[in-house]
Amino acid sequence: MSTNRSAIHRLALITTAGAGALALLTACGGGNDSMAGHTGMTSGAPSATASQQPAASFNDVDVTFAQTMIPHHEQAVEMAKLAKTHAGDTEVKELAAKIKSAQEPEITTLTGWLSAWKASPPEGGHGGHVMPGMMTETDMVKLQAAKGTKFDRMFSEFMIGHHEGAIMMAKTEQEQGANPEAKKLAKTIETAQQAEIAQMQKLLDRL
Structure with a gap:
């Protein structure tokens, strides 16, 4: 057991x-x-x-920023292209090339965001918005007709005003926009163009 x-x-x-x-x-x-x-x-x-990410969070300010900065950049690129054959000063040519190479990719980025946000692209070049710093058609004709030092001075003066307008738009985006990537680009635009304004002011002093 x-x-x-x-x-x-x-x-x-x-x-x-x-x-x-x-x-x-x-x-x-x-x-x-x-x-x-x-x-x-x-x-x-x-x-x-x-x-x-591009469509994550955005508001009307982000959309307006993209819709207005695209044609604003396009005009700056158009101005910069003229410098290759119209400018007399080497530094002006180099600065114009720098502006073109920086703003063309930004146009692509902004266009992509509008598509992701299902927002309409700029219409009629301006998208119905009034943008600070934009050159008039008359101003553009004058710039196209200028050569050498005259072009260099005119380009610098017009581009300073153009950049100041872009900086105003960029600051509005940073203050009122919602999309983090758009606000980051706005800060990049402000920083880069403020530095270019300082460079062009020095250029005008010596031209």
């Missing part, structure tokens, strides 16, 4: 240990499956967020 009780006791211990091991294995297996699923979602989250 004592032997039978010992055998039964050992059998109970083995059964209990086996059940515990099975439970542990099941728990580990479930944990791994859960972690695998979590890992998959985590790795996919950044790409989803990145793809939605």
